[in-house]
Amino acid sequence: MLNLLQIMARYISSNNTMAIYNLTGYNTGAFTLLGIPGLEQYHVWISVPFCLIYLVAIVGNSVLLYLIAVEHSLHAPMFFFLSMLAITDLTLSTTCVPKSLSIFWFGPQEISFPGCLTQLFFLHYSSVLDSAILLAMAFDRYVAICSPLRYTTILTPRTIVKIAVGITFRSFCVFVPCVFLVNRLPFCRTHNIPHTYCEHIGVARLACADISINIWYGFCVPIMIVIIDAILIAVSYILILCAVFRLPFQDARQKALGTCGSHVCVILMFYIPAFFSILAHRFGHNVPQTFHIVFANLYVVIPPALNPIVYGVKTKQVQEKVILLLLPKRSY
Numbered sequence: 001m002l003n004l005l006q007i008m009a010r011y012i013s014s015n016n017t018m019a020i021y022n023l024t025g026y027n028t029g030a031f032t033l034l035g036i037p038g039l040e041q042y043h044v045w046i047s048v049p050f051c052l053i054y055l056v057a058i059v060g061n062s063v064l065l066y067l068i069a070v071e072h073s074l075h076a077p078m079f080f081f082l083s084m085l086a087i088t089d090l091t092l093s094t095t096c097v098p099k100s101l102s103i104f105w106f107g108p109q110e111i112s113f114p115g116c117l118t119q120l121f122f123l124h125y126s127s128v129l130d131s132a133i134l135l136a137m138a139f140d141r142y143v144a145i146c147s148p149l150r151y152t153t154i155l156t157p158r159t160i161v162k163i164a165v166g167i168t169f170r171s172f173c174v175f176v177p178c179v180f181l182v183n184r185l186p187f188c189r190t191h192n193i194p195h196t197y198c199e200h201i202g203v204a205r206l207a208c209a210d211i212s213i214n215i216w217y218g219f220c221v222p223i224m225i226v227i228i229d230a231i232l233i234a235v236s237y238i239l240i241l242c243a244v245f246r247l248p249f250q251d252a253r254q255k256a257l258g259t260c261g262s263h264v265c266v267i268l269m270f271y272i273p274a275f276f277s278i279l280a281h282r283f284g285h286n287v288p289q290t291f292h293i294v295f296a297n298l299y300v301v302i303p304p305a306l307n308p309i310v311y312g313v314k315t316k317q318v319q320e321k322v323i324l325l326l327l328p329k330r331s332y
Contacts, residue, residue: 060308
């Protein structure tokens with residue numbers, strides 16, 4: 001009888017230990033990023049355009065940052081926000097693309113749990129910060145066109161720093177809770193992630209616990225922030241257009257519209273795929289997983305590559321400085 005009680009006690013103790021391990025120990029292991037399920041045989045070919053686009057993003061944004069830093073004529077609020085956009089784009093693409101390329105070239109790759117949380121945070125943080133920077137740039141264009149005489153008094157260096165700190169802090173606060181929401185989850189099933197990088201809902205779905213908070217926070221908070229930013233941007237550009245068409249001279253109208261054209265292109269390149277990605281996670285149950293993952297990879301590499309190109313073509317000051325950089329005038 002005593003032996004039977006001892007065996008039962010050991011069994012209960014073992015079960016309790018396993019339960020505690022299931023709840024606290026399973027989230028410390030490494031995850032395996034599988035890449036794009038169904039397209040494994042094409043990974044090498046897929047990597048070629050991704051690598052080229054990533055190089056364009058690195059070179060383009062680096063050149064843009066260099067020009068803004070060394071050219072005093074570009075030391076204006078618009079170009080300060082543009083430099084913030086370039087830094088954020090570099091962070092976004094560099095957070096995801098190198099790991100994706102290693103998967104395409106060498107097969108499934110492991111990523112530690114802290115590394116996964118870090119990648120997850122910087123991915124979403126950069127996306128929300130991009131939206132906030134575009135809003136700040138829209139405000140800059142609104143002041144420049146609708147109140148040109150008060151531009152320097154409204155957008156003082158101190159105000160610009162406050163805006164930069166405010167949007168950076170806001171983006172940080174929005175997605176820090178996601179890290180803790182994922183960190184609290186027990187992962188006692190598969191650690192294989194059918195993706196090329198860690199993102200919030202994709203990682204949360206692997207947990208063996210209720211993830212309702214993750215789903216609703218990960219959907220409601222980002223889309224509320226992005227929608228508010230998009231509405232404010234739309235309002236600012238409606239006011240800008242009203243002011244532009246009231247200008248008495250055709251040349252002035254064309255110059256104002258040309259200045260805003262690059263901003264509108266960049267805004268569309270960001271918001272259209274951003275809304276698709278957010279909505280597909282919540283409602284896109286009929287969207288093939290392969291298509292969703294490919295699109296998610298394009299989202300983190302194409303806008304960062306196109307932004308400096310669009311600004312180089314559409315913004316006359318940047319265009320002139322790029323030409324001088326590539327084709328310097330010879331002195332005889």
